[in-house]
Amino acid sequence: xxxxxxxxxxxxxxxxxxLRGCSRKFSSHSKFAEHKDLAHIRNIGISAHIDSGKTxxxxxxxxxxGRISEMHEVRGKDNxxxxxxxxxxxxxxxxxxxxxxxxxxxxNHNINIIDTPGHVDFTVEVExxxxxxxxxxxxxxxxxxxxxxTLTVNRQMxxxxxxxxxxxxxxxxxNANPDRVLQQMRTKLNHNAAFLQxxxxxxxxxxxxxxxxxxxxxxxxxxxxxxxxxxxxxxFMRAEAEERRHELIEHLSNADETLGxxxxxxxxxxxxxxxxxxxRACIARTFTPVMVGSALKNKGVQPLLDGVLQxxxxxxxxxxxxxxxxxxxxxxxxxxxPARNSxxxxxxxxxxxxxxxxxxxxxxRCYQGCLKKGDNIFNVRTQRKVKVAxxxxxxxxxxxxxxxxxxxxxxxxxxxDCASGDTFVVDKNLxxxxxxxxxxxxxxxxxxxxxxxxxxxxxxxxxxxxxxxDPTFRFHYDPDNKETIVSGMGExxxxxxxxxxxxxxxxxxxxxxxxxxxxxxxxxxxEFDYLHKKQSGGSGQFGRVSGILEPLPPSQNxxxxxxxxxxxxxxPKQFIPGIERGFLQMCEKGLLSGHKISGVxxxxxxxxxxxxxxxxxxxxxxxxxxxxxLFSDGVWQILEPIMSVEITGPEEFQSxxxxxxxxxHAILTGTDKHEDWFSIFAEIPLNEMFGYSSELRSSxxxxxxFSMEYSRYAPTLPETQQALIAQYQxxxxxxxxxxxxxxx
Numbered sequence: 055x056x057x058x059x060x061x062x063x064x065x066x067x068x069x070x071x072x073l074r075g076c077s078r079k080f081s082s083h084s085k086f087a088e089h090k091d092l093a094h095i096r097n098i099g100i101s102a103h104i105d106s107g108k109t110x111x112x113x114x115x116x117x118x119x120g121r122i123s124e125m126h127e128v129r130g131k132d133n134x135x136x137x138x139x140x141x142x143x144x145x146x147x148x149x150x151x152x153x154x155x156x157x158x159x160x161x162n163h164n165i166n167i168i169d170t171p172g173h174v175d176f177t178v179e180v181e182x183x184x185x186x187x188x189x190x191x192x193x194x195x196x197x198x199x200x201x202x203x204t205l206t207v208n209r210q211m212x213x214x215x216x217x218x219x220x221x222x223x224x225x226x227x228x229n230a231n232p233d234r235v236l237q238q239m240r241t242k243l244n245h246n247a248a249f250l251q252x253x254x255x256x257x258x259x260x261x262x263x264x265x266x267x268x269x270x271x272x273x274x275x276x277x278x279x280x281x282x283x284x285x286x287x288x289x290f291m292r293a294e295a296e297e298r299r300h301e302l303i304e305h306l307s308n309a310d311e312t313l314g315x316x317x318x319x320x321x322x323x324x325x326x327x328x329x330x331x332x333x334r335a336c337i338a339r340t341f342t343p344v345m346v347g348s349a350l351k352n353k354g355v356q357p358l359l360d361g362v363l364q365x366x367x368x369x370x371x372x373x374x375x376x377x378x379x380x381x382x383x384x385x386x387x388x389x390x391x392p393a394r395n396s397x398x399x400x401x402x403x404x405x406x407x408x409x410x411x412x413x414x415x416x417x418x419r420c421y422q423g424c425l426k427k428g429d430n431i432f433n434v435r436t437q438r439k440v441k442v443a444x445x446x447x448x449x450x451x452x453x454x455x456x457x458x459x460x461x462x463x464x465x466x467x468x469x470x471d472c473a474s475g476d477t478f479v480v481d482k483n484l485x486x487x488x489x490x491x492x493x494x495x496x497x498x499x500x501x502x503x504x505x506x507x508x509x510x511x512x513x514x515x516x517x518x519x520x521x522x523x524d525p526t527f528r529f530h531y532d533p534d535n536k537e538t539i540v541s542g543m544g545e546x547x548x549x550x551x552x553x554x555x556x557x558x559x560x561x562x563x564x565x566x567x568x569x570x571x572x573x574x575x576x577x578x579x580x581e582f583d584y585l586h587k588k589q590s591g592g593s594g595q596f597g598r599v600s601g602i603l604e605p606l607p608p609s610q611n612x613x614x615x616x617x618x619x620x621x622x623x624x625x626p627k628q629f630i631p632g633i634e635r636g637f638l639q640m641c642e643k644g645l646l647s648g649h650k651i652s653g654v655x656x657x658x659x660x661x662x663x664x665x666x667x668x669x670x671x672x673x674x675x676x677x678x679x680x681x682x683x684l685f686s687d688g689v690w691q692i693l694e695p696i697m698s699v700e701i702t703g704p705e706e707f708q709s710x711x712x713x714x715x716x717x718x719h720a721i722l723t724g725t726d727k728h729e730d731w732f733s734i735f736a737e738i739p740l741n742e743m744f745g746y747s748s749e750l751r752s753s754x755x756x757x758x759x760f761s762m763e764y765s766r767y768a769p770t771l772p773e774t775q776q777a778l779i780a781q782y783q784x785x786x787x788x789x790x791x792x793x794x795x796x797x798x
Contacts, residue, residue: 092370092394095462096362097166097419099153099183101211102193103203104171104761107223111193111349111358112156112169118280118356119158119165153179153406155417155448155464160359166464177206177543177763178526182405182474182491184210186419186464189366190218191358192342196230196256200238202700202761208243213492217337219345219365220247221358226348230256234728236344247342248305249298250332251357254291263346263354264291266299267328272357279352306331309341329364336365337372369462374421376401376477376488388486394460396424400431400480403488404472407523416470417448419463421488423480426458432482433472439482444468474525493525495612496541497695497740497764500548501566503538509561516559520551527551541571543764545744570694570741572778573767574644575611575653577689579604584680585662586672596664597676599625599633602657603684611653611693611767614641618658625661625673632670633658636677645685647692647778648785652767692775693767695740698723700733701750703758708732710753718742719771737765741774 100108116122153170168183184190190211194204211218220239222232232253239247251263254271262273264287271288275281287295306328307317313331316323323331335341345361347354370392377385391398400423408415425431429442446453446466459465472478475490504513517540521529527548528541542548545568556562583600606615616634625633634656641651661676699720701711705727711734715722718738726733743762750758770778 092392092462093368094163095166095368096163096366097186097188097369097462097464098362098366099168099170099180099187099190099216100193101170101180101184101190101207103195103198103201103207106193106195106198106201106204107349108193109169111191111221111223111355112167114349114352114355115165115167115359116156116158117278118359119160121156121158153183155466157447157464161363163363165359165362168464176547177203177210178493178524179406180207181210181493184214184216185491186403186405187216188369188372189362190216191362192218192220194220194222194235194239195227196222196224196232196235196346197227198702199231199235200242202698202763205242205698206763215339217339217367218342219336219358219361220245220342221354222344222346223349225253225256225346225353226258226260226351228257229728229731231728232256232346239342239344245342246305246309246335246340247344248302249346250302250343250361251346251354252291252295252298253346254288260348260351260353263357264295265357266295266302267325267332269295269299274353274356279355282356303328306335306341309335309338333365337367374488376421376486379485379487390422390461392422392461394424394462398423398461399484400425400429400478401484401486401488402431402478404470404476404478405474405491407472407474409519409523414469414471416467416472418465418467418478420459420461420465422461424458424460425465425480427456429480431478431480433470434477434479434482434485434487436472436476437482438471440467440470440478442467473522491525494543494764495571496526496528496543497571498544498548499539499541499569499571501532501537501569502540502548502552503564505562505564509559512559512561513555513563516555516561520554537566539569568744572647572649572770573612573652573693574646574649574690575651575693576603576605576684577691580684580688582680582684584676584683586676586679589667594664594667595669595672595675596662596667597629597669597672598662599658599673599676599680600661601659603681603688604655604657606653606655608653608766608768614638614652615655616658617655620658620660624663625658626663626668629663629668629670629673630658632672632674633677636674637681640678640681644690646690646775647782649692653693692770692778694770694774696737696765696768697740697743697762698765699736699738699743699760699762701736701758701760702731702733703750703754705730705732707754707758708734711750711758714746714749714753718746738762739770739774740764 100112102108113122117124153168155166155168157164157166159165168187170180170183192204192207192211194200222235224230225232236247236249239245250267251265253260254262254264262271264271269287271285273283273285275283303313303317303323307314310331312334313323313327316327332341332343336343343361343365345354345358347358349355374390374392375387376390377387379385390401400420402418402420402425404416404418406417408417425442425445427442427445431440431442432438433440444467445456445459447456448466453466456465477487479486504510517529520527526543530539532539540548540551542551548565552563552565579602581602585598586595588595601619606613616637618630637656641654643649644651701715703711715734715736715738719742720736720738722734722736724735746760750760
């Protein structure tokens with residue numbers, strides 16, 4: 055009897071605890087939803103090179119802000135994994151594959167956070183996150199420093215003018231050297247950067263950080279570093295702290311006019327003066343504040359959160375533009391109003407698509423106005439109307455319903471048929487669109503087929519979903535080789551999707567050998583004059599085109615351009631689209647190696663038409679005939695993707711690595727030595743990089759590492775070009791030779 059009574063009491067107590075937890079959760083959530091002051095909102099991304107500690111840092115941020123009750127590691131022994139790595143593959147491999155969104159509350163400020171992948175193969179995830187964010191935290195490893203993907207992320211931030219705050223992580227690791235990382239930021243990234251903090255001790259001796267602005271030492275006590283103790287700067291570090299503070303003011307004075315005047319007048323700036331100057335210069339992207347710590351050892355995370363609030367912009371401090379399209383006129387650029395009210399019409403940008411448990415989930419950023427549950431919105435590109443049945447905020451894979459969102463909020467909708475980069479408005483008569491997201495071209499292709507023919511339906515569903523979600527994952531059927539081809543940003547990119555097909559759709563697939571996306575281009579300009587004339591009873595076909603096909607500069611060798619420079623009525627304007635279509639269709643497959651043509655401009659200068667026999671189709675065929683003539687008469691060359699590669703390893707193996715790189719036609723761009731380790735920076739054709747990881751491991755006793763990213767397209771070596779041409783000719787002769795053999 056007593057036992058039953060105890061069980062009932064325990065059950066009631068547990069239920070009461072659960073309800074209290076729920077009320078706390080929902081009260082914090084309601085606080086978040088009710089916040090209408092833009093100054094108390096931050097939209098930030100965590101970006102860095104692979105394995106710099108981004109996801110671990112995000113996990114600590116969520117813990118200290120009370121968003122999660124316990125911390126887990128990226129490769130945790132408890133098999134739980136980090137909250138932001140919600141996909142099973144991410145937890146298994148210990149890498150971030152998809153960017154994950156969450157929001158939290160810190161010092162009465164709402165912070166929307168997007169944790170992005172570090173691997174170059176998933177660079178589009180970083181690209182679209184930075185497109186919709188107001189600020190970013192650039193995480194750097196205290197040992198690795200500025201690495202190849204750091205350079206890519208830096209370029210992406212520059213493209214979208216995103217202010218950033220740097221955080222040098224992993225100060226607890228062997229050979230940690232924050233001074234070296236700061237120098238690399240200045241030389242490699244061209245940042246006007248300076249420390250706001252310096253560490254107290256390094257590696258195993260890391261005990262805290264010194265705040266150079268407040269001139270205080272911060273120590274992180276407690277089981278998880280949640281208690282911060284402010285103390286006097288240790289005597290042995292006072293001289294260094296004073297020197298670093300002076301260096302900070304000097305760098306700030308070069309970036310901020312107000313502090314520069316104080317510096318010239320030899321006035322001593324106060325703490326408030328320095329904080330205000332750092333904020334102004336950081337938002338203007340003329341100065342990068344650098345903070346330090348170790349996310350894994352729970353040191354320096356709370357001051358970083360304070361830095362996000364103090365130095366990164368709120369939505370009202372960033373100008374966001376849209377374009378009003380007027381018929382027959384240049385689009386007019388307007389600034390969107392960031393006010394958190396419904397006085398201005400709603401404008402949002404869809405930046406990511408994801409298949410969720412309840413259908414397609416569309417991530418959006420609201421730039422203007424207010425959206426409420428039940429409202430109707432329009433897709434500017436498709437002009438389709440969508441009724442908003444459900445509005446949610448994301449916390450990794452979990453969703454929380456909200457009734458309304460305002461300018462500055464990141465949210466998600468269900469059941470919206472759209473593409474990444476689509477603009478949504480509340481009034482379709484606005485005719486207004488935002489700048490879309492830059493999508494890099496794929497560089498690696500592989501043949502793919504389901505392991506079992508019975509899985510074809512699931513295979514089709516998986517491919518349709520993944521190509522819609524990820525614009526860098528492409529899919530097409532090659533009729534010549536009768537193969538299905540997938541293209542992506544690298545071998546890992548395509549392998550991950552193959553594994554996801556098996557895990558999420560129960561469809562094991564077989565991937566072929568990787569193929570590089572070569573291109574063909576014209577070496578020198580060539581004139582063309584082609585007449586297409588056909589008469590076979592009834593209405594005939596007549597179309598004449600003349601002009602010049604010319605190569606574009608090397609910086610534009612991945613695009614094709616069509617230029618209509620005709621005057622008069624020799625070629626009626628209604629036939630011009632047919633000529634352009636004919637040219638673009640011929641660019642899909644060159645005659646040297648069967649790869650796409652790029653880096654050329656088709657300049658249409660003149661032509662002729664027939665009153666009765668001319669049609670758009672006639673000129674379409676004329677353009678194709680002109681391109682065929684240019685194939686046979688012009689001088690063409692093959693282009694290949696060149697990768698920027700960074701190799702690191704113990705110094706004793708440097709000569710072995712250099713020998714390998716020479717065999718792979720590498721062009722060395724720089725070397726670096728630190729302690730007993732070397733770093734080699736080189737440019738290598740992607741075609742030469744297959745199988746390099748196993749070769750590097752075997753020649754460095756498993757200690758060497760490399761990372762690479764796409765750099766540019768450049769002409770192939772003559773022997774590579776000859777081999778590609780011979781291979782293509784053999785493939786083209788193959789089917790006809792086989793047919794002949796069967797006939798005999």
